[in-house]
Amino acid sequence: MYENKAKPNDSIVHAPHENKPLEPVETVSKINSEYDVIVAGTDPEGIAAAVSAARNGLKTLLVDGNNREILGGLFTVGWLNSLDMNLDKNDKSSNKGKPLNKGIFTEWFAQVEGDSFDIHTAANAFKRLVDGEKNIDLLLKVKSMEPILQEGGDSAGSKTITGLKLVLEDGTVQEVKAKSIIDATQDADIAAAAGVPYTLGREDIGNKDSRMAVTLVFRLSNVTDDVWKNIRKAIKIEDNGKNEHGSNEQSAWGYNKLQTYQPVNEKRTKMRGLNIGRLNDDSVLINALQIFGIDGSDPASREEGIRIGKEELPHVVDYIKANFPELAGVELDGTAPELYIRETRHIQGEYRLSMIDVLENRDQWDRIAFGSYAVDIQRTKPDEWGDIITGPIQYAVPLRSIVPLKVDGLLVVGRAASFDTLPHGSARTVPVGMATAEAAGAAAKLSQTEGITFRQLSASKEAVAKLQNMLNEQGMDIKPFTIEPIAISKHKHYTGLKVALLMGLAKGGYTNKNFNLEGESNPQAMVYLIGGAKTALGQPAAMPGDPSAAVAAIPEAERSKQKLTLEQASLTIATALGMKVSPAEAQSALVSGGFLSEATVNGIDDPTALKIGETHMMLKDLAQTFGAAADPYISR
Template sequence: MRNKGWMRWAVSGGLLVVLVVAFIFIKKIYPYPTTVAKMDVHPYEAPDLEEQYDVIVVGGEPEGVAAAVSAAKNGSKTLLIEHRDGLGGLFTYGALNFLDVSYDKNQKWANQGVFLEWFKLTGSRIGFDLEDAETAFMQLVQNEENLTLSLNTKMNNVVKDGNALTGIVLTDESGEQHTISAKRFIDATQDADLATAADAPFFKGGADIGLEDRKMAVTLMMHFSNVDWDKVQKAAKDGVFGGGEVTSNVAWGFSDLHYDYKPVNPQTRLRGLNVVRQDDGSIYINALQVFGINGLNESDKQKAIQIAKEETKHILAYLQKEFPGFEKAEIESFPPELYVRETRHVKTEYQLPMTDIWENKDHWDSIGFGAYPVDVQATSPGDYGYVISKPEQYAIPFRSLIPLKVDNLLIASKAAGYSSIAAGSARVVPTGMTLGEAAGAASAISIKNETTFREMSENKELIKKLQDTLKEQGANLYAFDIKFPYEGEWFYENTKPLINYGLVVGGYTNEFPVNKPISEVSFSNLLTNGINRMMPDQASQYKMQEMKKLIDEGKDVLTGQQAAQMLLVLNGVSVSEEEAWNTAIEKGYIDGTLQQRIKPDSELKGSEGYYLAGHMLKQLKNKAEAGTSNFLYQLLLCF
């Protein structure tokens, strides 16, 4: 075998863990029936729209279907509008048909309720048939007599009374414009289109960690016919392209394709394959990544589709030659839409931080669980992404659905109130459908009790009513208390900002190298990356380049004296190496806790380096915030 270098070994090792986790998931899923339930739907007919509804849901994504169904179940006259000609959004138009599922602490489905109802209708398969998926969404909608569906309907504008959203302006299938009012609204669009139109505050990409221009890879699913599934199964067992796992209709793995396939367009890359076999024998593959695409720019997205279509032809030719089972394969079709992983994040009453996920945290106003790994996708051909942690289970609070500054509106999508890092776990569709179901039920409860969502979020009696309603609908919801890695450890509190800003990575095992020596380079990276992410506007004030000049690239360890000098230089303080330790203590850079643990000549372990870096970054963050507050105060004095 050709030597592909250490990076291949590292990435393949990480992917092996992914395969093992996925294999466990699938083995747990298959106790459910694998035959599609009988579905009874009638042809869609454009409705006669009324002027007033109780609840309007914008977006026929899976989350929107769950929201509308839940609102209608609870007695609200509900309107679901969708700009496409069918339901399912990312699943059916983006052809993303391999489910990201997870389990709670009891090894039961983390997300149940409407999601599980839909899942069973499609045959209880982790890789589902697209036609079955769309039919199942339609059946769920048509089963609710309080629910009106309007397809091919475009939202043009919103109507507000102060901060309260009171109506939307839309164009229906016939081209007629309507202004329709409602008591409550739910935004289930991929990009928070309704919230944005209503002037709810949001941030893009990784702006909350100083990475606003971060663009995760987008994907166009590949659809091939004439693939010999028996040969694919044998190839997986024989170790072709690193091998993989195969069931009756899904296959995943083949991680050597990361390296063995050389893209024609350098803006693309092929990952290992996630393959789903459809009922007609054709297959969809999630593997082709396109980089540098702005998911909010329509011309950018169309460009990505064209790039991916061309690259798909080259990929097919390669697979025909190198992958058993693909010899006679042909391109069957191209999906009309991309899989875009990240665009907007709406600012809400509670912005779920990464530490909540790390700590397996419960909330008193929990409306559902997340448990999927925190998966940060690649942003360039040389970046393979990473997993920050694998939570056991965490709660999503109702407050994370309530946007700031806009009343009568809830967010039920991947754009809900998560930090950009926490969204790496919470953005998956099963979790989103849990949010949608909660948003629908909450809308009905708030209407019946004549209270706003914000008021409701402070009312323990109404939150309990919401939780009881969700349980009655089959949701998985209960109080819990789960231990987490490094809980109670002396260094953990100072490590929390490093976790929240994505500066440390625990992977699937939730382990930091706390007992291994930390190098000067690693310590320097924690500080510089921390400053750039936590206080990007003030980053130029600090002597990061001067600090890096102190680094001895040949050293794998960091002593207390060296760390002290690096902190001083970073803050523009020049002293001799012999004076560094005491000077850093005088300035508060090294606190009493660390003084008891290390000496100037001590070699720092990861725990001590994390503690020291976190302590320094918190000081700098507080200083930056105090400076901003003082500036605003002085500005006010001028008037």
């Protein structure tokens, strides 16, 4: 029976400012040969999974292989001490709304200072959660973890994970059996080793080598209360009423002028505006230095990222001190032991969360968590900007998204769950991850009680309803919801927008206004659209041409200024397809070849000035001709 340690979080009261030492974490001296559940990883998601499993009566091994001495991972060793909150935007009882994901997340959150927190406070709160559960054995500093597999499962070609082979800190090898494994390693390390299929970075939109930048968080000292007041004043002046930057007693976000900083390592680093989180000792932690070309799933690459960051940061801090008077007295006072890694693997699960799920604020019948944070895509290389794709009100994460394909007995929680790369920009946030992890712990109990696999559980509406009842009893508040359809869904070009959005070729900002379907397009924008489609569809043989060749006759300075004609748009597509046609012949060639429909042509209001929405409809027609390659973009 689940023992709820706290009432559902109706009112969060934060701890006062008090600098407390880290409480030592005790690792178990001897582990059992078998457990009900093994949870791999001590990031917040791993702790939530282990606590949930333990409270549901399961003997649980919580194990970590990252040479950590404290709990909390990203928050406490990666020093990311500012939360991307998932708030209930329909809750009018407070200015900002209350957390959507309750349960263990809000139990922990009630013990820290606020949306930014002291890492000692956070680590001690995680420790108390684990220490409070007699069913948890905590094992740190293992040298490696490998899945133990047996052939066969409940689907064709699948295997079943039955435990982990651990190399302990002293070099001893021990095999530990378990009825269930929860992978909370952040990079799906256990799942990948077990043979779960996955995509890397932006592979699902055609670019396997592209992923969001990593960050080395750094600490600045000498940030007294007076300095903090001056920081807040400076940010308010910078914001100038736009509500794009802001601050409170614990957090600040602004200083976008820092993007003028010229990195020493200009090919590998870039500064963004400062995200600042206060500690309780007159210091702050800064999430702002972006580092590129790092594979977060590779230990050697992670070490390279830390080295690059440490070499760049003295120059960054000198620039800050010289250009911002209120920060003139700060000093660089250390860097995080671990990188903040945003994106590596995305497993393939029974369901893959899509951008349309997030855009349309969709509920799911097997909901286990909720998201509402903006789809925030950070830079993937120095010479580009990040994007806000959309700002959802609320969407559900399904149980099926943590049930991996090909391997039974395993759940994967956190940012590596079964999310497409773009919605991952929202769903990767820790409150979502902790909610999925709490659900995973409860699902382990239910699967063992019912004698069914996770895959069978995820396919059974009756079993999922039992799981949701368990979660509600635990204080998570997993209830159905309905949100009015978004306004843009009524637009006649919405189907085209969805295709562009799924390919990563449209961005709406926080309010979706930037989709601007009625805005005028231009020849250069059409080149970008078709070039992006060529990448996303992965059809080099069928699209051998360079779409930019279609604008060669237009002066470069005019390519983004001229109105886009139907003839020019058709030529751009035809050129990408490798057709040898004149501008006047391009449209008829596309229609006769099945690449452009008469309905789309007839729906264009003015052939001399195409709208953005009309180009999206042409993109949809093009995509539909590529069959299976286009299914992920057409069928959602």
